[in-house]
Amino acid sequence: MEEQAEMVGRAFVDHYYHLFDTDRASLSSLYQPSSMLSFEGQKLFGANDISSKLNQLPFDQCKHLISTIDSQPSSPSGGIVVFVSGSLELPGEEHHLRFSQMFHLIPTPEGTFFVQNDIFRLNYG
Amino acid sequence: MDPDAVSKAFVEHYYTLFDANRGALANLYQETSMLTFEGQKIQGSQSIVAKLTSLPFQQCQHSITTVDCQPSGPAGGMLVFVSGNLQLAGEQHALKFSQGFRCDSFADLLLNRRAIGGCGDLIVVAFLLVL
DSSP states (O other): OHHHHHHHHHHHHHHHHHHHHHOGGGGGGGEEEEEEEEETTEEEEHHHHHHHHHHTSSOSOOEEEEEEEEEEEOSTTOOEEEEEEEEEEOTTOSSOEEEEEEEEEEEOTTSOEEEEEEEEEEOOO | OOHHHHHHHHHHHHHHHHHHOGGGGGGGOOTTOEEEETTEEEESHHHHHHHHHTSSOSOEEEEEEEEEEEEETTTTEEEEEEEEEEEETTOSSOEEEEEEEEESOHHHHHHTOSEESOOOSHHHHHHHHHO
16 A cells, blocks of 8 residues: 555646646646645635636746655545655746645546645745 | 644643653553664664664753644554754754654544653643643
């Protein structure tokens, strides 16, 4: 179960940030009406509001560089907690922004996963 | 009870214990608990506390910058996400850290049961009741 959590976590992280950097609008497919995002302390509920928030961030282009991915099975029902750290490169910005993000992935009846919880923080300093 | 307040109280309690009496963190974990520490995976309360008490520093001081929490799961689970600084004795610069916790239910966070990095002893409960 732990190995599977690691595999799913890595595959999810690759997919999530690839979409974020190349086709941010399509991230909405990873969330559901019950999903939650805390973005720098702001709480958003549901795929629609989450997607709006992500699409209205004050930059169009960005590149995520992932430093670490840690995953744990969260429950017998197949949930997975994924903890990511990395940096965010914005065009015209000399310095990368460090960030940490935690996801809680829940299996769907179709055999995939959706994001139930998403907490994002920049790490200043 | 306000989940944000409960989470903040849990976080304060966790890091106060970490800084003052690390061995007592055992009360916050159970046999099913998991810790991933800088990529190393550890399972079970005893092993987790053995790891935490054998870290290569005796004295430390956590200062918390942010605490975020979200309910998670049909059983009322909670996720808590912390960022902050870790000051080690004799080190000029503090280390930045982030840490996530999950417990199976909000009630468990309050009442001393099943948790991953969860919450646990009577001190916590007493403290939370005051909130």
